[in-house]
Amino acid sequence: MRILVTGGCGFIGSALVLHLVRDLGHEVATLDALTYAANPISLQPLADDPRHRLVEADICDADAVQAAFADVRPQAVMHLAAESHVDRSITGPGAFIRTNVVGTQVLLDAARRHYAGLAGTDRETFRFLHVSTDEVYGSLPPDAFFTE
Ligand SMILES: NC(=O)c1ccc[n+]([C@@H]2O[C@H](COP(=O)([O-])OP(=O)(O)OC[C@H]3O[C@@H](n4cnc5c(N)ncnc54)[C@H](O)[C@@H]3O)[C@@H](O)[C@H]2O)c1
Incomplete structure (x- = not known):
């Protein structure tokens, strides 16, 4: 599959x-x-691998996100870009609203537009997976699973 990972x-x-x-x-x-x-060095093992490429872009930048969808034509999106260090949100909440809320909305919008242009199996199998946190989804009871 061709997967766009934020x-x-x-x-x-x-x-x-x-x-x-x-x-x-x-x-x-x-x-x-x-x-x-x-920590881009973590992806160093893929430096010469033609199956991977790095697109340096902000998920809040609608034009850049749109361009990435047009270029990659993903069959799935896995969205992990976030302000994730929750303690920082006490002193600087703006960055959290911007990336986690506005950026996610920009990404969802682009995905919806991309999805509207798909047909057949590509349309049926397209998925958008949002990886988030218990601060958003709430705590999980010990013996239960989430359903979105
Ligand atoms: N690390 C954990 O233990 C943990 C636990 C539960 C949930 N999560 C969730 O998993 C997801 C990923 O967590 P992580 O620990 O890998 O986070 P991380 O902070 O290590 O990495 C976040 C990545 O997102 C990128 N990013 C931030 N803002 C961006 C923007 N505006 N546009 C594009 N890229 C941007 C950063 O450059 C960074 O590479 C988050 O949603 C987090 O809440 C993480």
Whole structure:
């Protein structure tokens, strides 16, 4: 599959991208703004791998996100780009609203437009997976699973 992974230079995102490409053989485009939280060296093992590329862009930048969808034509999106260090939201909540809320909305909008142009199996199988946190979804009871 061709998968667009946002936040793929982060802690969890980079492990996911390595797994998708090296273990599962998918084609991945990593879209990441390379903020203070990024560690692009984690993706160094893919430097010469034609199945991976890095798109340096901000998910709040609608034109850049739109261009990435047009270029990559993803069959799935895995959205991990976030302001994830929750303690920082006490002193600087703006960045959290911007990336986690506005950026997610920009991404969903682009995905919806992309989805509208799909047909047949591509349309049936397209998925948008939003990876988030218990601060958003709430705590999970010990013996239960989430359903969106
Ligand atoms: N790390 C954990 O233990 C943990 C636990 C539960 C949930 N999560 C969730 O998983 C997701 C990923 O977490 P993580 O620990 O890998 O985060 P991280 O902070 O390590 O990485 C976030 C990545 O997103 C990128 N990014 C930030 N703002 C961006 C923007 N505006 N546009 C494009 N890229 C941007 C950063 O450059 C970075 O590479 C988050 O939603 C987080 O809440 C993480």
